[in-house]
Amino acid sequence: MSQFGLDPVIHAPKRLAAMALLASAHGADFAFVREQLQISASDLSKQMAELAKAGYIEIRKHGRGPGATTSYRITKVGRRAYAAHRQALEAILAMDVPRT
Amino acid sequence: MESARDIEEALHQADRAAAAPYIDYPPIPRSYLVVTGLWAVCFCLTFAIPRPGPLREVAQLMLIAVSLALTRWYHRHRGTWPRGRAPEEIRRVKVTFVIGATVVVCLVAVAFGLAGPWVATPVAVVVMAPALAWYERAYANAAARARARLG
Numbered sequence: 665m666s667q668f669g670l671d672p673v674i675h676a677p678k679r680l681a682a683m684a685l686l687a688s689a690h691g692a693d694f695a696f697v698r699e700q701l702q703i704s705a706s707d708l709s710k711q712m713a714e715l716a717k718a719g720y721i722e723i724r725k726h727g728r729g730p731g732a733t734t735s736y737r738i739t740k741v742g743r744r745a746y747a748a749h750r751q752a753l754e755a756i757l758a759m760d761v762p763r764t
Numbered sequence: 765m766e767s768a769r770d771i772e773e774a775l776h777q778a779d780r781a782a783a784a785p786y787i788d789y790p791p792i793p794r795s796y797l798v799v800t801g802l803w804a805v806c807f808c809l810t811f812a813i814p815r816p817g818p819l820r821e822v823a824q825l826m827l828i829a830v831s832l833a834l835t836r837w838y839h840r841h842r843g844t845w846p847r848g849r850a851p852e853e854i855r856r857v858k859v860t861f862v863i864g865a866t867v868v869v870c871l872v873a874v875a876f877g878l879a880g881p882w883v884a885t886p887v888a889v890v891v892m893a894p895a896l897a898w899y900e901r902a903y904a905n906a907a908a909r910a911r912a913r914l915g
Contacts, residue, residue: 677774684778689785689844696843700784750778757771 669752671745673718678703678711683746686721686738694734712736720745780914785846786854787907787914797896803831804892808885811876853906853913861899868895 715721720742726733813820839845876884
């Protein structure tokens with residue numbers, strides 16, 4: 665955690681948007697998240713792997729071969745971390761203090 | 765160094781992403797209204813199945829299973845399923861829908877109580893079809909307004 669209570673795992677804009685999306689869904693599949701974040705497939709996999717490593721999301725694979733799909737779901741830990749991070753961002757904004 | 769503008773932009777992007785499960789969805793299949801209408805007709809008619817015997821309950825359970833399967837299919841087709849606080853525009857439509865659905869169920873129940881399933885069934889179709897068509901249109905308009913607001 666940084667001085668302002670910001671979570672470095674979530675702070676990257678792409679990961680923040682991914683966490684926001686998953687916090688307001690029962691889950692989302694790879695194609696939907698990729699379309700929303702407008703990033704490449706490899707970048708999305710990388711970002712989501714970071715979030716999964718921190719225990720903030722679960723990655724689920726369904727099926728095998730060309731028809732296989734991947735979906736994501738936020739965990740309880742992730743939901744709490746996102747809420748705290750968002751609160752920290754809003755607090756910084758309210759203070760209007762530049763962050764180093 | 766990160767400016768207030770950067771944080772505002774990040775929060776705006778987060779708000780847009782949070783709204784996505786509600787406002788970004790593929791077109792509803794045209795068969796939706798017909799299938800829903802048929803389902804309602806079948807469900808109403810199950811009450812005409814005479815008792816004793818488990819046939820009525822079996823038919824109703826099968827119809828509930830069909831509706832769950834269709835919901836599951838649509839969930840996959842959509843790629844996500846929203847939960848939690850919806851954007852303001854969608855919330856208003858949902859509140860109206862809940863009130864409208866309660867009125868529809870009450871009307872069908874009254875028709876059923878007064879005249880039985882053979883009258884309740886056409887009443888269900890006549891009341892449900894415009895209500896569902898309104899809901900689909902209102903939801904689509906609300907989603908478009910939310911998309912315009914969030915960019």
